[in-house]
Amino acid sequence: MATLLRSVVRPLCAFRGSPGPPAGVPLRAVSHGAGLLYPEHIPTSLLQKVLLAAGSAGMALYNPYRHDMVAVLGETTGHRALKVLRDQMKRDPEGAQILQERPRISLSTLDMGKLRSLPEGSFGCAYLHFLDVNKVSPDTRAPTRFVDDEELAYVIQRYREIHDMLHTLLGMPTNILGEIVVKWFEAVQTGLPMCILSALFGPIQLSAQNLQLLISELIPWAVENGHRAPCVLSVYYERRWEQPLQALRQELGITEPPLRVEGLV
Amino acid sequence: MAAPRSWALWSFCGRGWSRVVSGYRLPGLRSSSPRGPLGARLLSQEKEATETHFGFETVSEEEKGGKVYQVFESVAKKYDVMNDMMIVFVFDLSSCWLPAGDIAFRFLNYVQAQHQRKQKRQLRAQQNLSWEEIARKYQNEEDSLGGSRVMVCDINKEMLKIGKQKAHAQGYKAGLAWILGDAEELPFDDDKFDVYTIAFGIRNVTHIDQALQEAHRVLKPGGRFLCLEFSQVNNPLLSRLYDVYSFQVIPVLGEVIAGDWKSYQYLVESIRQFPSQEEFKEMIEDAGFQKVTYENLTSGIVAIHSGFKL
Numbered sequence: 001m002a003t004l005l006r007s008v009v010r011p012l013c014a015f016r017g018s019p020g021p022p023a024g025v026p027l028r029a030v031s032h033g034a035g036l037l038y039p040e041h042i043p044t045s046l047l048q049k050v051l052l053a054a055g056s057a058g059m060a061l062y063n064p065y066r067h068d069m070v071a072v073l074g075e076t077t078g079h080r081a082l083k084v085l086r087d088q089m090k091r092d093p094e095g096a097q098i099l100q101e102r103p104r105i106s107l108s109t110l111d112m113g114k115l116r117s118l119p120e121g122s123f124g125c126a127y128l129h130f131l132d133v134n135k136v137s138p139d140t141r142a143p144t145r146f147v148d149d150e151e152l153a154y155v156i157q158r159y160r161e162i163h164d165m166l167h168t169l170l171g172m173p174t175n176i177l178g179e180i181v182v183k184w185f186e187a188v189q190t191g192l193p194m195c196i197l198s199a200l201f202g203p204i205q206l207s208a209q210n211l212q213l214l215i216s217e218l219i220p221w222a223v224e225n226g227h228r229a230p231c232v233l234s235v236y237y238e239r240r241w242e243q244p245l246q247a248l249r250q251e252l253g254i255t256e257p258p259l260r261v262e263g264l265v
Numbered sequence: 266m267a268a269p270r271s272w273a274l275w276s277f278c279g280r281g282w283s284r285v286v287s288g289y290r291l292p293g294l295r296s297s298s299p300r301g302p303l304g305a306r307l308l309s310q311e312k313e314a315t316e317t318h319f320g321f322e323t324v325s326e327e328e329k330g331g332k333v334y335q336v337f338e339s340v341a342k343k344y345d346v347m348n349d350m351m352i353v354f355v356f357d358l359s360s361c362w363l364p365a366g367d368i369a370f371r372f373l374n375y376v377q378a379q380h381q382r383k384q385k386r387q388l389r390a391q392q393n394l395s396w397e398e399i400a401r402k403y404q405n406e407e408d409s410l411g412g413s414r415v416m417v418c419d420i421n422k423e424m425l426k427i428g429k430q431k432a433h434a435q436g437y438k439a440g441l442a443w444i445l446g447d448a449e450e451l452p453f454d455d456d457k458f459d460v461y462t463i464a465f466g467i468r469n470v471t472h473i474d475q476a477l478q479e480a481h482r483v484l485k486p487g488g489r490f491l492c493l494e495f496s497q498v499n500n501p502l503l504s505r506l507y508d509v510y511s512f513q514v515i516p517v518l519g520e521v522i523a524g525d526w527k528s529y530q531y532l533v534e535s536i537r538q539f540p541s542q543e544e545f546k547e548m549i550e551d552a553g554f555q556k557v558t559y560e561n562l563t564s565g566i567v568a569i570h571s572g573f574k575l
Contacts, residue, residue: 045513052521056520072520
């Protein structure tokens with residue numbers, strides 16, 4: 001818990017020295033073309049990041065359907081954690097390759113035909129099955145905007161895009177309970193303040209029964225797996241479609257969930 | 266004696282931030298010219314605003330109504346428009362916090378109230394009316410605006426639709442027309458309207474000079490052009506605070522509340538791009554308007570420009 005708290009406080013200090021024009025200076029010159037580090041980049045000052053972080057946190061709590069606010073919160077508070085993640089990826093050969101090649105996961109980059117032809121039990125097949133059953137698409141991830149470092153912007157984009165893979169690996173559906181479990185796993189893995197806040201505040205809306213199951217079984221399992229697994233961002237998922245799901249789980253040290261979550265919500 | 270028919274063409278733009286305006290005291294526009302209503306000179310010196318509202322504060326309906334009432338009271342007095350055909354011309358109701366329709370609705374309320382007052386006077390003047398006759402007179406009243414006509418024009422179909430819905434929700438049907446049109450090329454004949462107003466709209470027009478020329482064209486001789494728009498702040502301290510607020514806070518609020526950073530960035534930038542009070546006054550004069558004056562609100566955050574087609 002102390003580590004978690006520290007990892008919440010530390011990123012707040014990351015506000016100091018973040019690049020961007022000083023408060024009050026019109027951003028006209030910067031926001032159009034010239035100062036952009038990547039296509040969707042919106043340069044923001046320190047003050048703006050603070051306001052955005054506070055505003056997005058409040059709005060996300062007030063209206064849980066504002067997923068874009070959760071994304072904004074992640075971007076504005078994740079600087080320190082993203083640097084740590086990026087360094088972790090660099091140290092791992094597969095992770096370094098990802099940083100080099102910058103693969104993106106979207107319907108246009110995935111070979112859906114090939115995925116469909118994969119044998120039952122393979123990771124690719126399981127992933128496709130997950131997308132179908134939960135009626136989600138890899139294209140729903142909003143592009144990064146408020147990260148003022150082009151490489152870190154990719155890291156957070158990658159984190160968002162592999163979220164569905166984590167669901168598949170952990171065997172969690174996309175309902176509230178499943179999402180919270182995945183968030184706990186991600187919080188331990190990434191240390192992103194947004195994950196930690198979601199993990200802590202998400203359960204507020206749960207029923208007593210679900211809450212009990214969450215606390216007694218699911219969270220300990222997620223945390224344990226999160227600690228045991230290597231950096232999940234360093235896994236080149238696009239090269240492992242044929243790998244059997246169980247083998248991949250074993251490689252990452254992910255055990256079976258203590259109970260099936262579908263029936264509970 | 267039949268009152269002369271007059272047409273008012275008003276245009277409103279609701280592009281964001283109407284609430285800023287609602288915080289200001291709109292001083293009454295008094296006629297100081299001995300010649301009478303035409304040629305009223307607007308006081309262009311700065312009025313003291315006891316409230317300095319920046320952005321998204323709520324003011325009560327009565328307060329806002331009262332402020333807008335003063336502007337239109339003066340216009341009405343000058344043109345005797347209460348009893349006659351009026352056209353309201355609305356521009357770009359898009360993404361408004363307190364939609365520009367709100368200004369139009371305040372105006373419609375005013376016209377309606379004037380018409381009702383006139384009706385009451387007429388009834389009082391008639392002797393020995395039976396209760397049935399009085400009741401019938403009120404019941405038969407379908408045109409609550411008393412013959413005044415309001416034309417609402419916007420370049421954006423979706424926003425026009427919303428404006429129409431709002432109007433209907435507030436009970437306005439008679440006398441209102443909703444037209445899809447471009448301020449730079451109005452779908453109206455020459456010399457048609459008594460008043461043309463545009464609020465927070467002209468800033469968004471690509472060719473402001475063309476919009477001004479069109480305004481001049483569709484107004485009748487004697488017609489008045491009124492433009493409410495963000496302008497340049499003349500107080501250095503306020504200007505600095507305003508800059509910080511505009512560029513630091515507004516886009517953030519746009520992102521958090523509307524999920525749209527870019528529109529609000531555009532908003533604050535377009536305000537800075539807009540010509541100053543004097544420059545805009547010259548542009549209005551270039552379009553052919555005369556007796557062009559302006560009134561600053563809260564040190565020039567917003568200005569009302571006025572001109573006459575003579």
